[in-house]
Amino acid sequence: MQRCDTHWIHAFILQMVVFSSSAMDMETYTSEGLRKRQMAGEAVSLSFYAKWCATCLMQEKVFKSFKGDASVPGTLLVVDYDQSRKVMQKLHVHAQSTLIVYKGHVERHRSGGLTDPQALKQALQSAK
Secondary structure (H helix, E strand, O other), rough: OOHHHHHHHHHHHHHHHHHHHHEHHHHHEOOHHHHHHHHHOOOEEEEOOOOOOHHHHHHHHHHHHHHOOOOOOEEEEEEEEEOOHHHHHOOOOOOEEEEEEEOOOEEEEEEEOOOOOOHHHHHHHOOO
């Protein structure tokens, strides 16, 4: 392999690492995980999910399709709707399938029941 080809390959690999590290990730909610991301000023979203909720299942499918998408920033923290009453009270969440998007501590978007992929993507991108 020629030297210029090697440099091109290394540049491509580095670019892919940068893109994949800035793409949306999904994790289970923890208060520490939210706090850490907010303190760092990162894009972080909360999805209030219930396994019995048909809308939540549709949202989950869409969110999973965004994993690794560099145009969708930050981390999506999935909050168990049935087990997180204190979090819901603190954040004034009254229904499953609620999505809250933050950039640091600033709330940029809040919605309930969205399932359209483009609308969900725009909501998550509001944290850019």
